[in-house]
Amino acid sequence: MAQHLAEPNATTILSDDASWWRQAVVYQIYPRSFADGNGDGIGDLKGILSRVDYLADLGVDAVWLSPFYPSALADGGYDVADYRDVDPRIGTLAEFDELVEALHARGIRVVVDIVPNHTSNLHEWFRRAVAAGRGSAERERYIFRDGSGANGELPPTDWLSVFGGSAWERVDDGQWYLHNFAVEQPDLNWSNPEVRADFVKTLRFWADRGVDGFRIDVAHMLTKDLTEPLPSRAELELIPRDGKHPLIDRDDVHEVYAEWRAVFNSYDPPRTAVAEAWVDSARVPLYARPESLGQSFNFDLLLADFDAAQFRDIVTSNLDLAALSGSSSTWVLSNHDVVRHATRYGLPKTRRDESGKTLEKAGNDWLLGGGAESQLDRERGERRASAATLFLLGLPGSAYLYQGEELGLHEVADIADEQRQDPTFFRSEGSEIGRDGCRVPLPWSAHGASFGFGADGAHLPQPGWFAEYAVEREEVDPASTLSLYRRALALRHALQSGEQLGWIETGRDDVLRFTRPGGWQVVTNFGSEDYPIEDGANVVLSSSGATDVVRGESTVWIAP
Structure with a gap:
């Protein structure tokens, strides 16, 4: 029981x-x-x-x-x-x-x-950086670069942001800032x-x-x-x-x-x-x-x-x-x-x-x-x-x-x-x-x-x-x-003690069983056929509700 x-x-x-x-x-x-x-x-x-x-x-x-x-x-x-x-x-x-x-x-x-990694483009620092212009101390808090192309009209590199599109965005004076994520997320300069x-x-x-x-x-x-x-x-x-x-x-x-x-x-x-x-x-x-x-x-x-x-x-x-x-x-x-x-x-x-x-x-x-x-x-x-x-x-x-x-x-x-x-x-x-x-x-x-x-x-x-x-x-x-x-x-609060884990062989490739300090055991059946539990096992929790077997695609906890 x-x-x-x-x-x-x-x-x-x-x-x-x-x-x-x-x-x-x-x-x-x-x-x-x-x-x-x-x-x-x-x-x-x-x-x-x-x-x-x-x-x-x-x-x-x-x-x-x-x-x-x-x-x-x-x-x-x-x-x-x-x-x-x-x-x-x-x-x-x-x-x-x-x-x-x-x-x-x-x-x-x-x-x-x-x-x-980045601030919002509405952060006070970034607003100051855009306003201060090229070579300013404010821009050194971020990653600004001149563009490529004849007149700097192209991004410094062809890098892509995580969210798609170029990883560079141009500001009004022609420089570009790096944003590995959204355009609104300029990367900070962690060398600063x-x-x-x-x-x-x-x-x-x-x-x-x-x-x-x-x-x-x-x-x-x-x-x-x-x-x-x-x-x-x-x-x-x-x-x-x-x-x-x-x-x-x-x-x-x-x-x-x-x-x-x-x-x-x-x-x-x-x-x-x-x-x-x-x-x-x-x-x-x-x-x-x-x-x-x-x-x-x-x-x-x-x-x-x-x-x-x-x-x-x-x-x-x-x-x-x-x-x-x-x-x-x-x-x-x-x-x-x-x-x-x-x-x-x-x-x-x-x-x-x-x-x-x-x-x-x-x-x-x-x-x-x-x-x-x-x-x-x-x-x-x-x-x-x-x-x-x-x-x-x-x-x-x-x-x-x-x-x-x-x-x-x-x-x-x-x-x-x-x-x-x-x-x-x-x-x-x-x-x-x-x-x-x-x-x-x-x-x-x-x-x-x-x-x-x-x-x-x-x-x-x-x-x-x-x-x-x-x-x-x-x-x-x-x-x-x-x-x-x-x-x-x-x-979990009642059973948990120590941080060790020991695997118990189950005889089936689709069933995992491990034990924790104090004798707490976890058995998970990844397959479709029931996995029998030995008589007398003290099943205290079951994801399927069954306490006599481990149903397919379910887990049971056994207390000592």
Whole structure:
């Protein structure tokens, strides 16, 4: 018979454990789409504050707030106009302080996004740079170059931005500035001491307000070597990414992070940081070292199919990488940049080359085709998503959850072109559908103009089927995805001890089983045939509800 362990106290006082992050469950909030407290269609701090008990009941250890800073929303808030303030549409600094206090009172820590590669083109620094003209000290904070061609009318290079189109934009006096992302996101010059000093000031500003940690956006792209002559795009592709690439994953970026680490360690307990670093796996430990940021995201599970061999290889390799740095690994299945995993797992397998490298973003073809229901098996996607989530939550290391996945939400495909907001869609002329589908505001109730998100509408359209996934429905349904997440997080706190993992052979290629310190076991069946459980096993959680077998595409937890 399944044993029910006690729920943790949701109002515990925040501990001073400096290692809290090593096995924390962190819940990502995309503020503009979480909850709208003033009814203007945009999520805000008041909205988040009204849902802190929901977060406490869910059982998360920390909340990660995606950017809430003043922004023109050229890139969903990642075009920051002021790093030390709150966007007036989202709230005030006083409301931020109130939110931190409310979360801390419930034992929930706060992580904020830092976006250091670029500012908004509305940032005071950039406005001054454009006005000051060629050769000015103000322009030295960014990356300005003269153009090519007879009269400088062509970009300095043929480089492309991540969002499509040229990576250079011309200003009125004829010079060009580098923007690796949107035109509205000019890259900073990290060789400039003023840039470095200002970000130290920003880190202290938020740490002094009680922020417990920082998520560092595109942490691998800050420092650059732009010694003339600049290479062409074709030449860039041939340069190894071994620490000396002109633009990506340079060794000298860790000089910046060593300075930041000194700032983090000046607090008690030390502030934490996690790198968003899309780099070769062998270089991940550089970011996760205690003298650098201390932890780095692992996106491998997010890119994998629902496949036992892929999952085992990824877990084994990433635990080895964590051991090299002395950090703990991170695990994530969904975030604000990718198709939700309930949808990915309900679609045909991702197309890969012979080496296993992903050839296209999972779900992009489906979205471009209008999100045809004939291609998506919703029930299977949700079943697999629950199984994968329980697998992930059983692993040693920190787990990152994205808002709405605890409801089993699918990607929203039906968004009209004129309603889209993601620059990826516009810069690629629609060949990349963009990330709006995972950023649609959450459904809190089954009725109303915005399903309880706010008083009226929402800034992105919510489909009618959101009513089925509303919090008010799922929280009273013991068989819902929300109920499963709540039970899983409570049990994780009760069962978790140590950071070791041992594989147990199952006799089947499609079934993975591992044990954690104290005898906690996790069994995931990636296949379709039931996997028997030995008599007397104390099954405390099952994604399928069955406690005598592991059903196909499901996971069970076994307590000692």
